[in-house]
Amino acid sequence: MSMRLSVVVPVHNEIDNLESLIGEITRALTPLGDYEIVYVDDGSTDGTLEKLRALKTSVPVLRVLRHVRCCGQSTALRTGILAARGAWIATLDGDGQNDPADIPRLLEALDRLGGETGRGMVAGYRRKRKDTGWRRFSSRIANAVRGGLLRDNTPDTGCGLKVFSRALFLELPYFDHMHRFLPALTQRAGAPVVSVEVNHRPRLSGVSKYGTWHRLWVGIVDLFGVMWLQRRARVPQVEELGA
Numbered sequence: 431m432s433m434r435l436s437v438v439v440p441v442h443n444e445i446d447n448l449e450s451l452i453g454e455i456t457r458a459l460t461p462l463g464d465y466e467i468v469y470v471d472d473g474s475t476d477g478t479l480e481k482l483r484a485l486k487t488s489v490p491v492l493r494v495l496r497h498v499r500c501c502g503q504s505t506a507l508r509t510g511i512l513a514a515r516g517a518w519i520a521t522l523d524g525d526g527q528n529d530p531a532d533i534p535r536l537l538e539a540l541d542r543l544g545g546e547t548g549r550g551m552v553a554g555y556r557r558k559r560k561d562t563g564w565r566r567f568s569s570r571i572a573n574a575v576r577g578g579l580l581r582d583n584t585p586d587t588g589c590g591l592k593v594f595s596r597a598l599f600l601e602l603p604y605f606d607h608m609h610r611f612l613p614a615l616t617q618r619a620g621a622p623v624v625s626v627e628v629n630h631r632p633r634l635s636g637v638s639k640y641g642t643w644h645r646l647w648v649g650i651v652d653l654f655g656v657m658w659l660q661r662r663a664r665v666p667q668v669e670e671l672g673a
Contacts, residue, residue, distance in 0.1 A: 435465040436516030436596070437533070440506030441524035443476040446635035451526050452489055458530040462537075468493045469524075470510040473500030504609045511599050519599060521609075523590030528554065529629035536593040539626050549598060551616045553584055554591035554628035579657060584613040584625055591628055603659060610649065611656045620665035 437455055441448070452467060459465045471479045471494065482494045495509055511519055520536065522528045536552045544550035588610060602608070602615045613623040 433464040433466060433516045435459070435462070435518050435520060435537070436511075436514035437465065437467045437520045437522060437530075438470070438507060438510035438514060439467065439522050439524050440470045440472055440503050440510065441474065441478055442472040442500055442503075442506075443474045443478060444524045444635075445474070445476045445478045445481050447524060447526045448478065448481050449485060451522070451524065451530070452485060452492060455522070455530040455533075456489065456491065458533055462534060466491050466493060466515060468495065468510045468514055470506040471496045472502070472506040473497045502606055504605070504607055507609055508604055511596055514596055517596060518593065519596050520593045521590060525633050526635070527631050527633055528589070528591040529631060532591060532626075532628040533593065536591070536626055536628075539624060540593050543622055543624055544595070549595070549620075550622045550624070551592060551594040551598070551613060553587065553613050553623060553625045554589040555586045555625040556589050556630040557586075557627050559630050579653060580611070580614040580660065582611075582614040582617055582623065584623060586625065587611065587613050589628065589630075605652075605655070607649075607652050611652065614656055614660065618660055618663045618665075 437459070439451070439455075448469075452469075455467055467489070469482055469492065471482060479494075479496055482492075486492045486494055493513070495513055497506065497509065501509075507521060518537070518540070520533050522530065532554065536554065539552045540550060543552065590609075592612060594612075594616065598616065598619065598621055601619050602612070608615065616623050
C-alpha cells in the first residue's frame with residue numbers, strides 16, 4: 431500500500447451532497463498527510479457520476495469508481511475497499527449526516543486499540559441522532575435485538591462512520607448487507623471493536639434509500655445468517671517453531 435488512509439464513500443443518487451462532503455473530508459484530513467478519497471457510484475441515475483467526474487478535475491485525491499447497475503451499499507463498500515491504496519480504511523455514508531471531522535479521533539482510537547497491526551475496528555456511535563422519531567425508535571429496537579443475539583457490544587452498528595484496516599476487512603465473509611454487521615464479523619475474526627461517540631447531522635438534501643420495513647425483514651434474515659457464522663467460527667492461536 432502506498433498510503434496510510436483511504437476514505438471510502440458509497441453513493442446512490444446523492445448529487446446534491448457530493449461537493450460539500452468532499453470539501454469537508456479534504457479539510458479534515460489534509461493536516462494528516464497522505465490520503466485518498468474513493469467514491470463508488472452505485473448505479474446512480476440523477477447525474478451523480480457526471481458531478482463526480484467534474485469534481486475529480488479539481489480534487490486531486492479523489493478517485494471515482496462506478497457500478498453500471500445498483501448493487502447495494504455493502505457491494506459498493508467492498509468495491510471501494512478492494513480498490514483502495516490505503517492500509518487503513520475510513521467509511522462514510524454519502525448523505526452528509528456523518529461528520530468527516532470525527533475521522534482523526536477515530537484513527538487515534540484505532541492506534542490505541544490495534545497499533546500498527548490494525549487488528550481492530552472503531553465504530554462511530556450516534557448518541558444524539560438527527561433523524562425522525564420513528565427512525566430513532568426503530569433503530570433502538572433493531573440495535574437491542576441485534577446486540578442481544580450477536581453480543582457484539584456495539585450500541586450503533588448502523589453508523590456509516592467506521593475505521594479499520596483494509597487487510598482485516600478482506601478477511602471477513604462477504605455477503606449482501608454485510609455492512610450492518612461489521613462489528614460482529616470483526617469480533618468473529620478475533621479482533622476487538624470499540625465505539626466512539628461521533629457527531630450526527632440532519633440530511634439536508636436527497637432522500638434515504640432504505641425504508642423501515644425493508645431494513646426489518648432483510649435484517650432478520652441476515653441476523654440469523656451471522657449467528658450461524660458466529661457459531662462456526664474458529665480463531666486459532668498460532669505458534670511458529672524456531673529453526
